[in-house]
Amino acid sequence: MTETDPTQTKGFDRARQAASRALTEDYVEMISDLAAEFGEARITDLAARLGVAHPTATKAVARLKREGLAVSRPYRGVFLTEEGEAMAESVRARHRVVVALLRAVGVPDEVAELDAEGIEHHVSSRTLAAFEAYLTRKTD
Amino acid sequence: MTETDPTQTKGFDRARQAASRALTEDYVEMISDLAAEFGEARITDLAARLGVAHPTATKAVARLKREGLAVSRPYRGVFLTEEGEAMAESVRARHRVVVALLRAVGVPDEVAELDAEGIEHHVSSRTLAAFEAYLTRKTD
DNA sequence: ATAAAATTGTAGCCAAGGCTACATTCCGCA
DNA sequence: TGCGGAATGTAGCCTTGGCTACAATTTTAT
Structure with missing residues (x-):
């Protein structure tokens, strides 16, 4: 029998969704890092840093563009939009x-x-807020 | 240019692998929980608790069986092997x-x-060891 | 200036995990 | 006892993220 307990399942659903978001966050953060280092993020560099083949990076970047987080022109580097930059900043923080x-x-x-x-x-x-509060207390 | 820096990529690879292991761990832990509650883990209960459709749970269980973590007979409950039980215990801990x-x-x-x-x-x-050590210190 | 090398794009495949729809089996109850 | 509802199995599809192979473009170096 076992009724579907929403409280129980909630955590698992969250975990699954997070897996998808994690990819986006990794790419956004890495693009931002590369931009800081080299002025732009190249597909090859992205792929190398993330440990995937370059077409995989190309696909991911296409997704970011679709979602309005990045822009790029063929055979040129990738750049974050304002929204992408904001995400990168919070992810890094x-x-x-x-x-x-x-x-x-x-x-x-x-x-x-x-x-x-x-x-x-x-x-x-x-949880992030709690971590920050803890670190602040510890530092005092 | 950017040489493939193994130190950099390591973390991301780990994260991706972990995503795969996470599913296994969730199922194993849940089967163990259900076994404790009802004596056996039914596919329907597993699916309900994990928030997926029942064929999804069936597939996952097939994988666990393939990996030697669980056993089951058609139209019967699912049970963990010793190895599966051991994993469940460490996951729960x-x-x-x-x-x-x-x-x-x-x-x-x-x-x-x-x-x-x-x-x-x-x-x-x-990291787990560090957590345990920290908790022990705090408790003293 | 142009050929070689590097980079990027594109096509097409695979595996995993999810779903719906439908078939089969089991079990409780009239 | 046998029937209907619940549980399980199976088939087949979708999406996503990964890959290889090959085409196209850009860069570099002679």
Whole structure:
């Protein structure tokens, strides 16, 4: 029998949706990083950094363009829109907080950096706020 | 240009692999929970709890059987193998630690429970150990 | 200036996870 | 006992993210 308990399923649904958003966030963040480093994000560099073949990166960028997060012209670099830049900024900020929190509770630096990459996409705004508050307290 | 920096890509690869493992872990954990509650895990219950249609659960269970984590006979419940039970136990233990840590740093209970569902799959053994150590210190 | 190399685009395939629709089996109850 | 509803299985489709192979463009270097 077992009634469909919405409270129970909620968490799993969230986790699945987050998996999709994670890809977008990774690309947006990486495009922003590359733009900062080289002035523009090239498909090849994106693919290399994300560890995928270049057509995979091309497809992903097409999606970002569709969603209004990036723009690009054939055979040229990729650039973020204002909206994309904003997302990149918040993603980067969240990443920093997650890494800082992991370190604060005793996770070794290299491990913190690696695990944060996966964890950050599942940190809700409320949890993020709690992390920031904790770090502030600790710093005082 | 940009050389393929393995250190950079590592984190992303890990994140992607984790996404795949997460599904397995969710199913294994849920089968274990249902077994504890009802003595066996029914496909319908699994599907309902995980928020998917029943054929999706059927497919997933087929995969678990292929991987030696579960066994079942047609039109009967699903049961974990020893290996599956062991995975369920470690997954559950990790879940508890993650929730406890989130609470310990000030994340509200309901939020901690929800976010843990997504976060736990990205917590490496070293980070888990750090969490446990932190919780132990806090408790003293 | 132009050929070679690098980069990007495109086509088409695969696997995974999800779904609906329909077939089959099981089980409780009249 | 046997029938109807619930549970499970199966078929087939969709989407997504990944890949290889090959075509087109741009860059670089002679």
